[in-house]
Amino acid sequence: MKLTREDIAHIATLSRLSFDDKELDKFTKQMGEIIDMANQLQAVDTKGVPATTQVVDRDTVFREDQPEKWQSRSEMLQNVPDSSNGFIKVPVIIDKDDND
Amino acid sequence: MNFKSTIGLEVHFELKTKSKIFSPSPVTYGAEPNTATNVIDWGYPGVLPMVNKNVYRLGIMVALATHAHILPQTHFDRKNYFYPDNPKAYQITQFFQPLARDGYVEVEVHGKKKRIGIHEMHIEEDAGKNTHGTNGFSYVDLNRQGVPLLEVVSEPDMTDPDEAYAYLEKLRKIVQFTGASDVKMEEGSMRVDTNISIRPAGQEKLGTKVEMKNLNSFEHVRLSLAYEEKRQQQVLLSGGRVQMSTRRFDENTGKTYLERVKEGASDYRYFPEPDIPPYKIKQDWIDEIAKTLPESPMDRRKRYIDQYGLKPYDADVLLQTKESSDFFDQTVAAGGDPTLAANWMNTQVNGYLNDHRMELADVKLTPAHLAAMIKLIKDGTISSKIAKKVFAETIANGTDPKKYVEDKGMVQLSDVSVLGPMVAKVVDANPQSVEDFKNGKDRAIGYLVGQIMKQTRGKANPKIVNKLLNEELNKR
Numbered sequence: 001m002k003l004t005r006e007d008i009a010h011i012a013t014l015s016r017l018s019f020d021d022k023e024l025d026k027f028t029k030q031m032g033e034i035i036d037m038a039n040q041l042q043a044v045d046t047k048g049v050p051a052t053t054q055v056v057d058r059d060t061v062f063r064e065d066q067p068e069k070w071q072s073r074s075e076m077l078q079n080v081p082d083s084s085n086g087f088i089k090v091p092v093i094i095d096k097d098d099n100d
Numbered sequence: 101m102n103f104k105s106t107i108g109l110e111v112h113f114e115l116k117t118k119s120k121i122f123s124p125s126p127v128t129y130g131a132e133p134n135t136a137t138n139v140i141d142w143g144y145p146g147v148l149p150m151v152n153k154n155v156y157r158l159g160i161m162v163a164l165a166t167h168a169h170i171l172p173q174t175h176f177d178r179k180n181y182f183y184p185d186n187p188k189a190y191q192i193t194q195f196f197q198p199l200a201r202d203g204y205v206e207v208e209v210h211g212k213k214k215r216i217g218i219h220e221m222h223i224e225e226d227a228g229k230n231t232h233g234t235n236g237f238s239y240v241d242l243n244r245q246g247v248p249l250l251e252v253v254s255e256p257d258m259t260d261p262d263e264a265y266a267y268l269e270k271l272r273k274i275v276q277f278t279g280a281s282d283v284k285m286e287e288g289s290m291r292v293d294t295n296i297s298i299r300p301a302g303q304e305k306l307g308t309k310v311e312m313k314n315l316n317s318f319e320h321v322r323l324s325l326a327y328e329e330k331r332q333q334q335v336l337l338s339g340g341r342v343q344m345s346t347r348r349f350d351e352n353t354g355k356t357y358l359e360r361v362k363e364g365a366s367d368y369r370y371f372p373e374p375d376i377p378p379y380k381i382k383q384d385w386i387d388e389i390a391k392t393l394p395e396s397p398m399d400r401r402k403r404y405i406d407q408y409g410l411k412p413y414d415a416d417v418l419l420q421t422k423e424s425s426d427f428f429d430q431t432v433a434a435g436g437d438p439t440l441a442a443n444w445m446n447t448q449v450n451g452y453l454n455d456h457r458m459e460l461a462d463v464k465l466t467p468a469h470l471a472a473m474i475k476l477i478k479d480g481t482i483s484s485k486i487a488k489k490v491f492a493e494t495i496a497n498g499t500d501p502k503k504y505v506e507d508k509g510m511v512q513l514s515d516v517s518v519l520g521p522m523v524a525k526v527v528d529a530n531p532q533s534v535e536d537f538k539n540g541k542d543r544a545i546g547y548l549v550g551q552i553m554k555q556t557r558g559k560a561n562p563k564i565v566n567k568l569l570n571e572e573l574n575k576r
Binding site: 014015016053054056058059060061062063064065066067068069070071072073076077084085086087088089090091092 | 123132133151153154155156175233379
């Protein structure tokens, strides 16, 4: 699989990032190299091996339904860029109506 | 040109747990913003989500109640998206191996029975709540982030808005009676997304789907689907193409508006959640849960009508909520006559709850007290007129009806040796009534009964008074 410039632009849009032309070229090349490296794994013969979703040697680990209070609001809001009345304040994100 | 509609529904139920699905943050409703959330909910580096056992248990209950096949092995996946309602930038859900598949519910629409398939149901986490301000900012509360949800995905089996409405009502009732969720649309513990496509009659291929999210009521579901049917028809008839999109229903205008052009499923880049091991659900555990499953509303209805002889209408009123059905069952179990219990529940109790804007759980009336009061009526200790006074006291103050009746001397007077002379005296004192009676005026008896009631301050047994009066008048 070869990554194209369009792939990078698309992923950037999904991630709410915007790149200029120079950055797009740079990331297309870098991401391509990363994918190429990962692609080396394709050489391994996996015939008859079930798809691996987990590498941890355990299953069905449950926690009991017991509420606990951990962080206070002021602690949680410490890393928030902006807040107001206990809410996290962010720019409005709604797509424009282009159907009507 | 004729069009056919294809409707599918995705219903999210908040599962009734004390803590969140992956963290021990308390599950609250109406708490101060961002006071019930922690570092796991926000996906801080190094935290490890751990699954709440109760979430699986409640999910399995709903799966059992909808005849779904519970998968022996499930796992969680990440659904990636960037939106401020979820600081992790992914939702943990079950995409590849959901909790259960292939269920159904039966509905009756336009006089016809129909089975609506359930494609699958999966466990996932809720996102936080965004409030959009008018000043270009949104305000985010993450208390809801990580609240457990069960998403029930129907097959696209519905062909008109009425079927969608009937499916929602039935599904809500079934889930409510498992006790797995509060199913309150107004509090968001039940949320409905719909999708609808239309195609010209005779065309095999389904049309382009439009999704509508966060509808506030079943009625809005019906109205928005009806509006979309028309809108999409107009788009197609004018030569346009329906855009794959998410739309929002505005209750004020009754129209739908574009919210966003939908990302394709692959854009979510689902992959198995690496932080959570897979879950193997053993049949033993399913059997254990099945034993605790409350009787379904369908079975209760059958029992009320076949076994107790209730009218279907009365049975349906009792079955409007699990609370009232449970209360009725407990009243009957405590010895209350079923017909009387149903009458009192559906008229006096409901009337009281409506007048005081209260829920059954908030009043002091207990099934044992209601049963005791019904027994007093049934054995003639109190008249139904007195019963209304007893009821008012019991529901307001939790007073034991039997004790109240004794303390207040409200026991009905049924003693013929006391009532007999009283009747004779009243008849003696009202010769005009005797004449009226002889002239065939039945109203005369009513007047005389009233006189006895007055003298006994309502305590005389009306049946016996009537009998004695008839005997006495016929003697004259």
